[in-house]
Amino acid sequence: MPKMKTKSAAKKRFKVTASGRVKAGAAGKRHGMIKRTKKQIRNQRGTMVLAPGDERLVKIHMPYLGK
Template sequence: MPKLKTHSGAKKRFKITATGKVAYKKVGRGHLLRKKNQKRIRSLKQKGYLDDVFAKKIKQLMPYSD
């Protein structure tokens, strides 16, 4: 059976942590930061984690990242 290909869009946007969670970078930090308050900017700085349903779908797109 041939090897499965990793989805190139998923590998750029998501990372599987050592505990098996799927982490991603939150959106909204690219530009227009002056109008956003500091509390909002700090919360966008943290990593986000997908819930179990979406994490399962992303793990299917990235078969060899376990």
């Protein structure tokens, strides 16, 4: 069998935790920050763990991600 392809966009944007969950950066931080509340900006700092439904979609695109 040939090797399966990993989506390059997915491997650049997501990392897996030791327990197998998927980490990603928070969305909505690129521009227009004046409109956002201070609380929203503060809560979007760093990374977050994806919801199980989103996690499943990422794992489809990354076949060699740790199970």
